Amino acid sequence: MSERCEFLVQTFLFESMNGLIREECRPKTTLSYWMAKLFCVLDGIQDDVVVPGDVEIDEKYYPRARADEQLNTDGSRKRGLSRNKLCVAATRRAG
Secondary structure (H helix, E strand, O other), rough: OOHHHHHHHHHHHOOHHHHHHHHHHHOOOHHHHHHHHHHHOOOHHHHOOOOOEEEEEEEEEOOHHHHHHOEEOOOOOOOOOOOEEEEEEEEOOOO
């Protein structure tokens, strides 16, 4: 359980997936599995959240699973910020 809590903290500190894999010596499949579970929990939460006043927002983009990717008409993968990236925004009150 503590491994998962540590994973969440590192994820929200905006460490890269490759960095997490190297740092913790975990298999890539474990982190992908944990990320999928995290996105299932976060799905829809943002719909009802309102943060009043001045806020600071930071975002991080995570790649979608290959099975869920949208490809270009020629079959190549989309580049840059596309629908193949999931955006997770962290918000806190300013000050």
